[in-house]
Structure formats: structure tokens, C-alpha cells
Amino acid sequence: MIPLALIQDLSEKTSSKILFFVLDGLGGMPHPDVGKSELEVARIPNLDRFAALSICGVTDPIAPGITPGSGPSHLALFGYDPIRFDIGRGVLSALGIDFPIGPNDICFRANFATVDADGVITDRRAGRLATELNRELCALLRHIHLPEVEVFVETESGHRALVVFRGEGLSDFVTDTDPQRTGVPPLPAEPTNEDAAPMAQIVNSFLAEAAMVLQGQEPANALLLRGAAGMPNIPTMPQIFSLSPGAIAAYPMYRGLAKLVGMEVLETGATVWDEFETLQEHWDAHDFFYFHVKATDSAGEDGDFNQKVQVLEDVDSLIPALQRLQPDVFVITGDHSSPAALSGHSWHPVPFALFSKTCISDDISEFTERALVRGSLGRFPAQEAMLLAMGHAQKLAKYGA
């Protein structure tokens, strides 16, 4: 990939508009009974017609064979090297609940968990704790005071919480206390470099206090921490691409990711039609829109093939409305694949189609994994999507004379 500094040199502010319509976990896999993927079963005439007008392909979010989390897969889609720009889980958790991360903060993702009388973990998710109970326990944990750092304990949802340590000279070079399995006790935090020894002590002191606070609060009588991370230093999309991007996403984490890369996050509702209304209202205010649809991924993660088909058909009905806004470049893709057959994220390349008036359209008439890969873009790194969009939006100056 060409360096971000060069992209920055070439990027020009123009009036053309780019729309990235991102269906989370878009890519699927053939259902064993029917031999067809979710996209192949769904009736999606508008997506099919969109493919016919577009340049088509499939993307590798990170690299062939690699299953991405939402953080790196979105970064790739926004034009960043997802290996170089590594966002820790702790930061993703913080972004997800709008926690204002500061420069001296180290964030952890926390799980409420159940331990038995011997301190052995019996449930890593505390029976998938109710969010309301989570809030009550976080309020209790906020009474913990450590000598040299400020500690924030915030509810995410269910059994998940965020723990942030704020202080001078803290380090994120500490290991997880979550062993990622039951039948063993929580691990102590260990420093992974010399400077991080005091930080590991701080984490372990906090957890010792937390264990006392949570005593008797079964099933949530323990706290497991993982994904220590400070705020990454990422150049923003306005800086790199001279864009003024707007983000429309109903879920906090995606709003947080969008904020991290310098997008203005727009208030929106829960359904794709709510999101569409937000898009329409703000259409004049931005030259790039990230429009995130979560339901495709949720159905995939739930292993619900038919539900994913249904969501795809619903989303299909939205396409003409999006087209009527006449974006100069209209990209429909996903951040990663989430086949219902695997009940989770997967490494499968992700369907991609880009329409603009400057496209030499391919001879592809179906919006499916098998059809799109035969398009002119073939299989390509997701990181190139932004360059393609910027090129077709005529927002990149000529390189060299």
C-alpha cells in the first residue's frame, strides 16, 4: 500500500460525495441443506441491479485466512493498515460507551464472572448478568480508591464493563487476568516489559479490592480484565483524505470507531430506516458517509440463516432510496463475513461493489459471494477500498508529472 503521507498529499477537497454502506458481517457461506449462501438464497433484486452497474470484487479485511474483529476490519475499510494501527479491546470498549479516553488512560475490557469457594472460575460471564445488576455493581466498585491513580468503572452491557486507570506514566504492557476458560482461577496481571511492573501492581491491587467488594454478589463475584490499551495515535480521515466524514451507526462501538478516525457521529435511531432518515437530513453537511447496518452480523453471529436472509431482503428494499440521493461514489460492502453456518465472524472474503459514473461496469448481475469475485476487482485488500472510492470521486490529484 502507498504511504498515508502520499495519500494526504494527493487528496483534494471537492464537492463529490462518497457513501460507504457497510453491512456488518455481510459475507456468508452455503447452508449445508441447500448448498447456497444467505446472499444466494435471499431475493435481493436491488442489490443484484446495483452489482450490474458496478465494479465488483471481494475484499480481504486483514489477509487471506484471517478472521477479523470489528475494530481492525473497520480500520481497513477506512483506509488504514489494520496491522499497523492496532486498537486494543479496552479502547474499543471505551469507545463503545462514549467514555472520553484521555492521553493518560489505560482501558481494560472487564467481565463480571462467577468463582467458586476455591476461587476457580465457573462462569466467565456471570450467567450473562442483567445490565441493571451490572450498573449496581459498577457503582459499588467506584468506591475503590488507589493511592496514585484514578479508576473509572463503567457498565457496557450484560456481563461486560469497562475499567480505566488514569495517571502519569501508566503502561498497557500488562497481561490479561481473564484466562479465557473456566476451571481455573483468574490470572494475576503480569508486566510484559520492565517499565510496566508498577502498572501490573496497580491492576492487581484494584482486583484484590474488587474481590472484596464483590464478595457475596454471586453470580457476579469476580472481575476479569483483558485488552489493556491506551488511546492509539491515529491520523484522522479529515487529515488523510481531506474529507469531512459523517457516521451513521446505531451501535456504540461503531460510533466510537468512527469518532476515533475523525468522523462526525450523527445521532440516529435503531432501524436502518431511522438511519436512512439521518443520512437524508445530513446529506448536504458531509462529503463522506459511513452508514453501518448491524443486523446482518447479529443474525450471522446467532447462527440464524433464515434471519440473515430476511435482514438482507429488508436491506435490499432500502437501496433505491439510497440511490436517489445520487452519491458520486456508492460502495456496498461489509466489514467482514459472518456466515450463519459458523455462528460468528469468519475469514471469508467480503462482498464488494462500487458504483460511480466513471466505472467500467463488470458483467456481474448477482450480488453474491460467488458472482462478485468474478468482477474486475477480483479479490483485493479492504484497505484499497478508500483509494478506489477517492479515485472515482475524483478527489485524488495526479501522482507525478
Add this chain to the structure above:
Amino acid sequence: MIPLALIQDLSEKTSSKILFFVLDGLGGMPHPDVGKSELEVARIPNLDRFAALSICGVTDPIAPGITPGSGPSHLALFGYDPIRFDIGRGVLSALGIDFPIGPNDICFRANFATVDADGVITDRRAGRLATELNRELCALLRHIHLPEVEVFVETESGHRALVVFRGEGLSDFVTDTDPQRTGVPPLPAEPTNEDAAPMAQIVNSFLAEAAMVLQGQEPANALLLRGAAGMPNIPTMPQIFSLSPGAIAAYPMYRGLAKLVGMEVLETGATVWDEFETLQEHWDAHDFFYFHVKATDSAGEDGDFNQKVQVLEDVDSLIPALQRLQPDVFVITGDHSSPAALSGHSWHPVPFALFSKTCISDDISEFTERALVRGSLGRFPAQEAMLLAMGHAQKLAKYGA
């Protein structure tokens, strides 16, 4: 891409011959009225047959979405990383008029421009000055003498000229004096590193003198400089590939580029048939030929769809004559795309076909953007073209035991 040093290790001198037939700005775009590109409209039976015998694909000269200038796009085609080997505008200008750049030279592209009584630029191109007037003004500017450096002022064409400073220890780390817009005065040259302060002074002294010389010469009463650059240090094609390459190009800039990478530049005439005669005459003297056709790009840049179709049909008639020379590897491609619909260079991938007896030919029977991309090479970096050619010419030794 594999390192040049490794390619150098593997490259072997053999008697096989490679022909790169480069149609400048070859790639096009569908005409809005007919929905077909220039290549799709043109009757080009010889190119179609050539595609049928070849391995086919399309190239990205720099990266997806990036519109290349001729300098970097040619470097990529000759096997160089076009980001790493950056040739400044000043050097391209010098190459374009056969100026013999020396090791102590710093070259600038110069524009004659118009400034008003307050010194504010009103026209960056001095009303697109006649070349004859340009010559007269350059003759006047040659009377300027600076204490420590030699200055050369040479006409390119229209409002464009070349200014070269020659002296010990000069630097190209100085900013442009051309603000790239009207309504503001020219900028002073500023050093971009510490060592370049004297160079910035030299440039500014020269421009102060030039302002006096040009006083009253409206519309060409000012000179704007940009693209400071010294001769790049580029390993040559003979060094890297053990080739003895010959270049056939009617336009100075392409001859200059060829010289830069170590080709012998052959004297030739203005038409493709003149160029063909040159090729035929020198066929025995070289094992690699770069044959450049400019007319495809000129028609594209002029936005003349029908003219580009006509040029393609003319070029098509030359193909059998080229085939009769029996090159062992025959590549037909462009340096970049220049769709008539965009009246200029574009980011669209570039048609590519390579014939040799060792090819496993694709099932492609049309030499068009849409057909070629379905070939076995798909979409690939132009920088790989030389490796493919060297491989099929059996000029690369086995890598590893």
C-alpha cells in the same frame, strides 16, 4: 515486490528478445452515448487476435484509485517501485527537452506568468504564451549572472520553461515559488531543511533579477518555479536486468525517461510507421525494446473519443508487422489510462497482454478493458510486468535450489 538486488542476481543475458509496445494512455472508459469504451468501439482485429494468443490482465500503475503522471507510470512499467523512485518535475522537464542534466544540477519547471502592478498573479500561464515569445524571453533571462552558480534557462513550449542551477553543494530541498493559484503574489523559495538555506537564497536572487528583466513584458512579466529536483540515482535496466535496451519514442520526455533508466535512445520519426522502421533497423542490436506510441494519449487528453478510436485502429494495423519480427516476448499495454470522457489521465487499470511461446493463453478474444481483466493475470501492479516478461523470455535463473 521482490527487491531489485534479487532480480539483479537472477537476471541472465540471453539472446531472447522482449518487445514492450506501449500505447500511451491506452485505457479508456465507456462513452456516455454508446456505453462502450474506445477499445470496445474500435475495429482492432489484430489486437483481438493478439489477446487470444496471450496471457491477459489489467495493471494498476501505482495503486488502485491513483492517477499517475507519465514519469511514475513508465517507471512502474520498467520494473521500478514508482513510489520509491520519485522523479521531480524539474528533472522531467529537463529530460523532455534533452537537457543534459549533470550531477551538480538542480532543475525547476518554470511558468511564465502575469502579475499586476501590485505583484499579484493574474494569470499563471501568461495567456498561454506563444512558444516563440517564450524563446525570446529565455534569451533575455540568460543574461542573468549569479556569483556562485551557473544558470540555464531553456524553453519547453507555450508558457513552460526549464531553469537549471549548476554548482557545488546545491540542494533541491526548497519550496515552490508557484502558489498554484491566482490572486496572490509569487511565494519566496524557502528551504525545507537546514542545508538548503543558501539554495533558497540563490533561487530568490535569480527571481529578483528575472523580475527586472521581465518588467514590461506583459503578459509574461513574471516567472514561477516549482518541482526542484536533482538527477535521481536510479539503478539502470542494464544493471538490474542484464538487458541492453533500446528505446523508440518520438516525444522528448519519453526519450528522457528511457535514458534515465539506461536505455539507448534511437533516433526515429514522428509516426508509428517511422518508429516501426527504426525498430526493424535496430532489431539485431538490442534484447529489449521500448516502443512508445503517443497518439492514443493525445486523443484521450483532447477528449476526442472518435480520434482515439481512429488511432487505435491505425495502431492495430501495425501489429502483424511487429509480430513478423518474432519477439520472444511481446507485451502490448499502456503506461496509464486516458479516457476521452475524462480528457486526461485517469486511475483506471490499464489493458495488458503478453504473448510468448511459453504462455498458457487465456480464453480472451477481445482486446478491451472488460475482456482483458477476465484474463489469468487479473488486476495486478504494473511493476510486475517486467518480471513476467523476463520470466517468459527465460532470462531469470531459478531462485533457490
